[in-house]
Amino acid sequence: MTPEKEPVVRIPLRRTGSRLLFSLAILLFAAMFILSVCKLSLADRYGHSTNPQSWLRAARLEPRNSEYWRQLGLYEEWDLKHGNPSRAAVELERAVELDPWSDAYWMDLANIDEALGKAKAATAAYHQAELAYPASPEVSWQLGSFLLRQKDFRGASAYVRRAIVTDPNLTVPALALCTRTGQPVSSIFEDILPAQSGYYLAALDYFISQKNRDAALESWRRLLGLGASLQMSSSFALVDELIREDRISEASEIWGQALHKSNWPVDGSQKASLVFNGGFEHDILNGGFDWRTLPTSGAAFQLDSSVAHLGTRSMRITFDGSANLDFQNLSELVPVQPGHQYHFSAYLRTRGITTDSGIGFLVFDPLHSAIPQASTPTLIGTHPWTLIEMDISTASDTNIIEIALRRKPSWKFDNKLSGTVWVDDVTLVPFGAADKRASP
Secondary structure, three states, X not given: XXXXXXXXXXXXXXXXXXXXXXXXXXXXXXXXXXXXXXXXXXXXXXXXXXXXXXXXXXXXHOOOOHHHHHHHHHHHHHOOOOOOHHHHHHHHHHHHHXXXXXXXXXXXXXXXXHHOOOHHHHHXXXXXXXXXXXXXXXXXXXXXXXXXXXXXXXXXXXXXXHHHHHOHHHHHHHHHHHHHOOOOHHHHHHHHOOOOHHHHHHHHHHHHHOXXXXXXXXXXXXXXXXXXXXOHHHHHHHHHHHXXXXXXXXXXXXXXXXXXHHOOOOOHHHOOOOOOOOOOOOOOOOOOOOOEEOOEOOEEEEXXXXXXXXXXXXXXXXXXOOOOOOEEXXXXXXXXXXXXXXXXXXXXXXXXXXXXXXXXXXXXXXXXXXXXXXXXXXXOEEEEEEEEEEEEEOOOOOOEEEEEXXXXXXXXXXXXXXXXXXXXXXXXXXXXXXHHXXXX
């Protein structure tokens, strides 16, 4: 069976009038097309201008383009000198009418409605943005932030929580906004922060930065409550902050909890000594109640496995002879009892320590500068392992001391420090209250 051919439409153009009308129609169509293209091109050029008057021309040339109305609205909102917030609202309303499925447009409108004091209209606009893009963390964040500013803490919590779950980078801004708007800390933990270590660590750092130690301690308690292991470094900022506040017993408790949760090794060979890692058998944490090394030009620190007084390692500091060092860059904070007496001891080994100013130890109260310091004898030149020791008495308000390897600057012409010192077996042992020792 032969397929039927489609009928061919023929336009009769035999007469001169018909041909003329057809040509005119083609020309008119082409002119309208060219005019439309020119119009769109001109509107686009105006739209990319830096002149707001050109944006208005673009919107008039292409009134169905929602982006031009949004551009105008945002300009009216943010131009503090010439802007008109009410006009901005009208132009942004035009934008959402043309594109009701743009969450960004609805949020722009909500923002200007809030600025105009139209809280109900702003709430409605934010919910329209949520309908347009339900999974957007930005919409959740903006809506939650708005509700926080309106003091609707219960309504805000779900949205802020959803935002930080989707984007954990919003955690700190969320904490800042919650505290600034007056949301109770208990509500922040219960209703906003997910029970995960990353969020509690962020809260810990934030509350420490704000000097809100009670909230920081609550962050730490919740971290412990998760039952997961922790890094020792997680405790450093809180321990240091408590030390600065002279809350030494709390700092010591947190240090012990961190040691347990991190499974950090503890040297059991010096049980009577209060010095942590006094034999340098474990890596230095550089924080908390472990040793701290402060880098400085002219000195290099290294744990040395080839030289030790006892055990397997010692701390080696090498001075390169480039500076007249005021050195106090190896130290440890040690909790103590006020009004007690302690025996301090350490072993030093030196090789070629130059100048008249030698190496020894300084013990002092870092929180009370008026309390006298105690210094051991110093070593210069070359010495085998040498015991240096002294008795110290803590003042009635001393709860912590700092033990520091010390070298004072030399006043002589030949004052550049070179040579090597090894440190090992540093101990601080209590042996009775100072007042009892003083009694006959």
